[in-house]
Amino acid sequence: MRRRRFLAAGLGVAACVAGCGDRSAVRVAGAYEIHAAGEQWVRVAEAFTRTARGAGYPVGGAGPVSTLTLIGLPALAAAELNAAESPLHGVTPLARLAGEVEVVLVAQNSRFTAFDAFGARLRADPAGTPLAGGPQGTPDHLLFGLIAQGLGADTRQVNYTGYPGADEAAGALLAGRADAATGPLAGWRPYIDRGWVRVLAVSCADRFPGLDAPSLLESGVRVDFANWCAAVGPGDMPAAARDAAVGMCEEVAGSPGWRQACREGGWTPIPLGGDRFAAWAASETRRTRAVLRDLGLLGSGKGTT
Structure with a gap:
């Protein structure tokens, strides 16, 4: 199959300015700005902002700002198809938040x-x-x-x-x-x-509540899949600011308020933070690249890292 070119307009990661300090300092003196890289995740970013505020985090307020950007699977796939820089390159992985089953x-x-x-x-x-x-x-x-x-x-x-x-x-x-x-x-x-x-x-690992259908895993296909979105910070994010942001994301994404926001938005909460998310993101990149290649959408010369 001839390789097709795909446009990825609007999927680039926004420029970020990092904050600093430990988690308690960020709660008091810092603030977060949460942006969506791509129109698809705007509602997720808005819902996460509201939920974070409800949990006591200063989001969108005054003070030193850490800008977090929501990216997702479509941007990752589009970058691969266009031989462009991955949205996960040059950023600080923080946490996976939600996905569409x-x-x-x-x-x-x-x-x-x-x-x-x-x-x-x-x-x-x-x-x-x-x-x-x-x-x-x-x-x-x-x-x-x-x-x-x-x-x-x-x-x-x-x-x-x-x-x-x-x-x-x-x-x-x-x-x-x-x-x-x-x-x-x-x-x-x-x-x-x-x-x-x-x-x-x-596509999720378990049956979906209220839906009379098996999962792919239950059907004998070893696939656990969602159209996911995740939060990343700037590549030069100091370690203390990164740890504070990961803590914020993990607390908010694991909260009853976020589960309620996901129900209302039609998403599924799939929280995964810190180093575990970074490792998963690397694996997801490899899986996405491999399936695109097998579908004939990528040339065999694309790297394997």
Whole structure:
């Protein structure tokens, strides 16, 4: 497959100014500014700001400022596709905050009554199993690539058509132009609730509350996936400021207030902070690069670090 060029406008990491001091000093004398790198995470940044304020942290106030930026999987994938600098390069990883759970769906009258039947078909004939979702190279496409990998299918033969949004992908699915689709659960809720589509599996590790569908792991596919977003600081962030920011993110992301904000926003809290998040982010970068390459969207010359 010829490599496609993808634009990543607006996905760059904003310039940051670091604060200093231990956590208690930041609570009293410092302040945080939280920005979103990309329109998709603006509502998450606003909700996190409100929740942090409710927890007693000075966010958006006066005083020395540590600017935190929310980035996510789409920016990581776009950078890989454009041979651009990763949004995780030159920054200080702080914490993963939340993500969008994705679903694998079929039309209500589909011959695939369960994921096992769909998986068997995709494994046997990936080129003859048309799939739909968001634009190529986005998390929806990545998820089908990961599913194909997990099934042992020929990933380069995956027959995927990208659409601008869930409405267009749903149109293809309901018209029979696609055998299955994937996308964020929140975006597909209207079609699920109306009974027009059925969920074969969810991308998170466990079953999703209120949804009668197995996880991919439960279905025998070793994939735990979300369209995640995370907070990073500037690359030159002093250690004390980094530790204070990690502590703030971990406290807020683990709070009942954040869980409530995520329920209202249609996100899933997936907190992971500090060194554990940094290690996970490196692993996620490798996984994203590998699946893009297997889908034929990256040349073999891209680095492996």
